[in-house]
Amino acid sequence: MLSKIITKLLIVDDIPENLLALDALIRGEGRQIFHASSGEQALGLLLQHEFALAIIDVQMPDMNGFELAELMRGTEKTKNIPIVFVSAAGRELNYAFKGYETGAVDFLQKPLDVQAVTSKVAVFADLDRQRQAINIQVKALEQSRREQETLLNELRSTQEELKLAVRMRDDFMSIVSHELRTPLNGLILDTQLRKMHLENGNMQAFTPERLKAMNSRDERQITSLIRLIEDILDVSRIRTGKLSIRPGEVDLGVLAEQVLERYSAQLAESGCTLSTEIATGVVGCWDAFRVEQVMINLLTNAMRYGAKQPISVRVLADNQLAYLQVQDHGVGISEQDQQRIFEQFERVNANQSAQGLGLGLFITEQIVTAHQGRIKVESAQGQGSTFTVALPLETSASPSDSSA
Structure with missing residues (x-):
């Protein structure tokens, strides 16, 4: 993961040769170097990007390095960016002390010690890569947590739907058995009654009027059974999109x-x-x-x-x-x-x-x-x-x- 992370470094100096020299010194794999020749240009870059380190020359026209650092410390987006000051001025000016007062992490005197510069930059670049990696992991964990929460809610919803489906199924089967039994019981009783009359030779029970009433009763019971069965079949057709309509x-x-x-x-x-x-x-x-x-x-x-x-x-x-x-x-x-x-x-x-x-x-x-x-x-x-x-x-x- 760390090898794929790009860390950004900012160099601020009003002399182009110094920018190029320092760029060549700190450039490396996984690093992106930005140049600013003034404090104003540096502020624009600072507001656009997240830098692992800002290397700022103290002596610049219009806005010196200390003034730029104070502005950075007063801005939410840039207040935590590590600052390393660079200066060619003599030690007697106490620039180092003032630099530390403005929140710098280090102060380098020109001519620069190559090994000191490269090692310091390497430390802050590695810290930034680790910070970015942690942020990526935190975001991934948060995304995973949200996904798990969504899945959990879906699971709970599915469980409730299953409970409802089981309850509906049980209720439905209870209703079906009752509704089908009612006309069937009527048909069975009528059939048993006729059988009893026939076995006893009671042909008076089969007068035209009684036969007509029996037939009417049977027809209603059979029609009721057919309607119940057709309703069940129609629900199945509707669910599968096969309800036939023939205009x-x-x-x-x-x-x-x-x-x-x-x-x-x-x-x-x-x-x-x-x-x-x-x-x-x-x-x-x-x-x-x-x-x-x-x-x-x-x-x-x-x-x-x-x-x-x-x-x-x-x-x-x-x-x-x-x-x-x-x-x-x-x-x-x-x-x-x-x-x-x-x-x-x-x-x-x-x-x-x-x-x-x-x-x-x-x-x-x-x-x-x-x-x-x-x-x-x-x-x-x-x-x-x-x-x-x-x-x-x-x-x-x-x-x-x-x-x-």
Whole structure:
């Protein structure tokens, strides 16, 4: 390290021959020599560079060596630079004593002792190289400390993220097992009941009306299972950037009416009455399957948290945007919870016995965003919620080549 460090030396003398002679005397490997022919020029160099040593001639016009030294000692940047005075004046003038008073480390009398000059310069040059090496090491240690501190903070953050991920995974698996078990239990009980009737020869249990009710019940349970599985698969697709969007001409009003008709039985079971305001001719270039997902997610969300209060579904449009709005008058969402409901595995009012994986609104937002649209919620606790989806009428979503 020391061999790569350059130490800077300053020579100040008003006689060019003296500058050249002293330069030749002290020049060596790893040293950079600067010349100044006046005190003013020396001050300029001193403010620009960090010198290991300043060799200053005492007798100079305008500003002598002592005056230059006093200015150096009064300046923060230069006050610690070692000074060696050089003079041809006789010893009777007590220049050496005055030089030491101004803070010089040595005083050399002309003609110069070559060995004394070279050895003194070598000492200060070595000290400067060691000082620079220590400074480099200190900076390297400080940089290493900062990097280690950054890594430590990142490690702590990663640990917290891992803890959160593990907790979310455990919660998710618990929710999945519960949600999947509910429709499966219904199907198993219905199957066992039918088996019992068949084994007992009780064919009266299979009247057309009862068969229709059984079939309707089975269909709802199977649909519920499929939706749960599709939600899980969609999250995986979203994470890998493979959520498929295949735009085509879609009449939003017609699609809404079809969904509402298909979910009429669930609406009746939820105890929520339905009112609609569906405009005609709201046609855009969207993925019908994905937009239907959005409708179903918002509708089932309203039924789940609607507290058996009325639900309103509206389809509207202006010149640029189509709007799908689903409003309930149920439990509502606090302002704080509104910031997280579109995240994965987050459920509104999770402290209640709510169903669902907490994926519906997350998937809904991803689908809307993929269509270059937006979704917002307006709600307050105890006052219901209104979800509004805005989809562009003219700008189509970018199709994905990945299969769903």
